[in-house]
Amino acid sequence: MGDKAQYEHLPIPTYEEATSSRPASSQSRLGPEEISDDAERQGLLVSARNYRPPTVESARPSLDSLDGIEQDGENEVRREMQQMDIEDPLSDASSNRSLLRYRLSKSFSSFTNSFSSLTLPSFRNYLSNIRWPSINYQQLDANRVVILGRLFGVFLIMGVLYVLIASDVLSFGRNRMGMGQMYDPESIRVFVQNHMNDHGHMQKYLEHITDFPHIAGTEGNYVLGEWVAELFKAGELEDVEMEKYEVYLNYPRKDGRxxxxxxxxxxxxxxxIEExxxxxLVFHGHxxxxxxxxxxxxANFGSREDFKRLDDEGISVKGAVVLVRYYGSQGDRALKIKAAELAGAVGCIIYSDPAQDGFVQGPxxxxxxxMPEDGVQRGAVSLMSWVVGDVLTPGWPSTPDNxxxxxxxxxxxxxxxxxxxxxxxxxKHLLEALKGHGKQFSGDWxxxxEVEYWTGNQDSPKVNLKNIQDEETKQPIYNVLGKMSGWEQPEKKIVVGNHRDAWCTGAADPGSGTAIMLEIVRVFGELRRLGWRPLRTIEFASWDGEEYNLIGSTEYVENRETQLREDGVxxxxxxxxxxxxxxxxxASPLYEHPLMHVINxxxxxxxxxSIREIWDEQGRQIAGLGAGSDFVAFQDIVGTSSIDMFFKGAKFPYHSCYDNFEWMARYGDPDWSYHKAMGEIWALLILELADKPLLSFQVTxxxxxxxxxxxxxxxxxxxxxxxxxxxxxxxxxxxxxxSQQSQQFHTFDQSWRDFVFGSGGFESSAMGAARIDHNDRLAQFETHLLDLRDGGGLANRTQFKHVVFAPQVWSGYDDATFPGVRDMIDVGNWDGAQVQVEMIASIIKDAATKLNT
Structure with missing residues (x-):
């Protein structure tokens, strides 16, 4: 192959250019003559001056312009695959797919060899040993004898085939195991691990991702989405699309803050204000x-307890502009502002204190x-634990026609x-101005x-907070989707996701996850070119609008609620x-068994x-799911069992423009080894759930x-x-x-293994049907933990249907279990709490019953 052309970076506008010179109307749009003739770009946040937009052609990079990222040579991969014990799960004819079929199990090989070489015995040999009634052959026409003989042979062959099919030796359904065609799943895993980031693709992907800011709804994120879509196509994904939603977003004006x-x-x-x-630009989303x-x-960390202490000390915040710091006793920035609002404040300023996020922690x-002293943590302040997704369409999708x-x-x-x-x-200038006003607190305030922390009071210096912005009620965002269809149960879906939008260039958040996902797509694409396909469909998703209240993933789920409740695995x-x-x-506790198997x-x-050894040595456990990322809608709205994974270090310049490629290359993961490890874990877990005949979730x-x-x-x-x-x-x-029902339910696991191994790797049609039914019940288990009664869901937050997992009203990102009960306890409604307990018990019992009936 010839050298590929170097990807020329698109003329992405600076954020100032992208957000400046906008008319006051929040509904303003620029015409096609001012941007381009690309209809998809109309409505994206762009500037009308000093900006030359990319053409339609340049905005959609070809496979030869993926920023210098080379795909592995096909011949090289062929040679490696020929040395591995992998067999094509399909029977479709293709020259390269046949590479995966060259080594079958001995028992099956001997059977197929003997069957393919089977010749029917000569009828004459049998006829000579049998006494037939005397027939005057001279009276029969010679042609009739030939016809009768051929008919007899046809009936004999059909009879043999009928016996083989009826006894399940042969099956012409879509059950691969019934056909006796087995591939070695261990070889697939070895291939995936050996090829993960073997040519440094991840760092190349991340270098391109961090070339320019890509905030949700801006042209930078749209162009990045097109690039991701091209890599999805290069990875052999099917039905690649950019799915559009129109949602509420806000953007700052440079002189409006x-x-x-x-x-x-x-x-x-x-x-x-700026870094x-x-x-x-620095601002708060929503x-x-x-x-x-x-x-x-x-007001310290801005928790309700902090505001109560101020009130107890006689310090009123009514009509005040409140200064609070990130992290601490209230981790959710939106709930800090809500607590200030409820206490009577007119505005809220949130800053990064070095004690939690700066030089007190280290260099x-x-x-x-x-975080450096000029660094600013951006972020959304929509109330994620109250409404998730587009805040103007809670409970229904923000499709363009809605x-x-x-x-x-x-x-x-x-x-x-x-x-x-x-x-x-x-x-620090604001804190200095508070000296002598109110009370000087110590300890956790x-x-x-070296700095004095005074509370201030009504006699404090007056502060002006201005936040004039553009508000778009129908701003386009785009999820990039692509799938690899399963051959046994294509309707059953394993969704693999990472968000694409960032507050600046986003090397760690979310670029590291995006780079890993793109590498998994590449490796799976190599397998697909060689004939492999999973049992169940794998859909990859690059979400838009996650930073603004998990919008892209939530709208995707709300647009497919019925389908995901039925077929989301x-x-x-x-x-x-x-x-x-x-x-x-x-994660959901269902993941404990497959995850431990993978990290081992x-x-x-x-x-x-092994990661498992370290996990056990440190006594770690799988945490519960809160409201921090794109799993929320899957787990809490449709009951699709979810997991969120990451390699964590000390704090980093979160949501600032210092979260860049240089930071990752110097401090995050200098040798990219943990990116590779995360890719292996993620890919192997996908295989656990998409390509094992017996779904590896454990209800026990x-x-x-x-x-x-x-x-x-x-x-x-x-x-x-x-x-x-x-x-x-x-x-x-x-x-x-x-517990009792789950133990009974999982007795099938061993019965199935005993049957298959006892029959030399063959699975009868009846056993195959029983296995699929078992898997379907397992995949449906968490859907049965949803409160789907008319008007069901958490009180005043009916988007959240799961009775075990969902955020509490005031928990924000934190994980919470039985949130309906906890919310009632928090407000002192003990009768309501007891009602919730009884309702949850009934739903759990019904879900348990459905496992075995």
Whole structure:
């Protein structure tokens, strides 16, 4: 093959160019003569001046312009595959697919060889040994004798075939095992592990991903989506498409943001707001537009408990502009603002304190991994644990033809006061101005040890917070989708996802996960070219709009609710793929068995031990699922069992423009070894769920986890001062019943193995049908844990249907179990909590019963 052309970077606008000079109307659009004739680009955030847009041709790169990323030579892969014990699961004829079939099991080979060489005995030999009635052959026409003989031979052959089919020796269904065609799954796994990032594709992918900002709904993210789509096609995925939704997004105006001390005159000062490395404007996604002024008050981490302490100390925040820091006792930035709003504040400023996110932790970028003093953490402030997805279409998809939408002021997912993020460089001036006002707190209200942290009060200096922005109620976003159809159960779907949009260039979040997913697509594409296909369909998804309240994935789910509840087997998510060396996973308990099996065969690059050995040594467990990434809609709305995985390190310049390729290459994963390990884990887990005849989920693990969850809930109920006794007896009975039913259900696993191995690897049609039914029941288990009654779901948050997993009202990102009960306990509604307990127990018992009936 000739040398491929170097990919010429598209003329992506700077963020200032992309967001400047916009008219005040939130519905303004630029005409095609000002952008291009590409209809897909109309409505994307672009500037009308100083910008030469890419042409339609340049915006859609060809397979020869993928930024210099070379695909492995086909001949090289052929040679490697010829040395491996892999056999084509299909019987379609293709020259390269036949490579996977060259070595069959000995028993099957001997059978097929003897069957293919089978010749019928001469009828004359048999006729000579049998006494037939005397017939005068001279009276018969010679042609009739020939015809009768041929008919006899045909009937004999048909009889033999009938006996073989009836006895299941031959089966002409789509059951590969019935045909006796077996491939070695271990060879597939070895191939995947050996080829993961073997030519450094991941770092090449990430270098291109981080070339320019790609915020949701902007042209940068659309062009990046087209590039991803081309790589999906190069990876042999089918039905590759860019699925469009129209959703509510906001964008900042450069001169529309301000944080300034305006009184007294002697303290007048204005924040810079921006980072030194300005590539994208600083703002909060889904923030309230406004211009407010009030006394400045410091409220620590902005939790409800922090505001209560201020109130207890006689410090009112009514009419104030509140300053709070990231992380701490309230991890969700949106809930910090909601707590401030409920306490009476008119605006909220959130900053990155070095105690949690900067030089107190260690050296800052570029000298170390932590947030520099001018770094700003952007992020959405929509209330993800209240409304997920497009905040104007909760519960239904934002497809272009769907006219049903709320007004922004009607949405429960949006805060009602303006907010903005700032850096430590700006925040320390505000803290200095508070000295002598209110009370000086110590302990957990203090960040940097050398700085005094005063609360401020109504006599504090007055601060102006301005956040004037453009608001688009129908901004286009695009999910990129592509699939590899399963040959046995193509309707059953394993969805593999990572989001594409970032607040700036996003090397760790989400670029590392995107690069890993693209490498998995490439490796699976090599297998597909050589004839392999999974049993069940694998669909890869590059989500748009995740940073704005998980929009892309949620709209995808809401657009397919019925289909996913019936046929969704699993959702496998990687968001921030790699920031360190510690492997973490949050998942449905069904994943315990397959995940432990997978990480047992993947080595930790630093120690050489298996990831499983380190997992066990450190006593880690699979965490519960909260509301932090694209798994939410799958797990909580349609009951598709989900997992979220990542390699974690110390904090990094999260959601800032310092999360760039240089940071990843120097501090995140310098030798890219943990990217490779994450790729192996992700790919092997896909194979566990998409290509094992017997689905490897274990309901027994779920039953064990539920028993622990009930104990945790019992302890939670006894925590409040006004706690009352809740009766958990029915809930415990339901979990015990599930344990019994799950053990009975999984007796099939061994029965199936005994049958198949006892018959030399053959599976009868009846056993194949029983296996598929078993898998279907297993895949449906979590769907049966949804509250699908009329009006069902969590109180005032009916999008969330799962009775075990969903975020609590005030938990935000944190994992929570039995959220309906916990929410009632939090507000002191003990009768409502008991009703929830009884309802959940009934749903769990019904789900357990359906396993075996």
């Amino acid at each position: 301000r944080v300034a001390i305006v009184e007294p005159e002697a303290l007048k000062w204005e924040a810079r 030194d490395q300005e590539q994208a 923030s309230k537009s406004g211009d407010v002024t009030g006394p400045l008050i410091y 800052t970028f570029p000298d170390g991994r932590f 006219k049903r939408r709320l007004k922004p002021e009607e949405s429960a997912g949006l805060n009602k006061i303006p907010s903005i993020p700032i850096s430590w460089n700006d925040a 203090v960040g940097v040890p 699993a959702y496998l998510n990687v968001d921030v793929g790699v920031t360190g060396a510690d492997f973490h996973a949050a 065969r993947v080595s930790d690059p630093s120690t050489g031990k 693990s779920y039953a064990s986890a539920l028993a622990k969850y009930v104990d945790d809930l019992d302890a939670y109920a006894k925590g409040p001062a006004d706690s009352q006794s809740l009766d958990f007896s029915r809930l415990r009975e339901a979990t015990d019943f599930l």
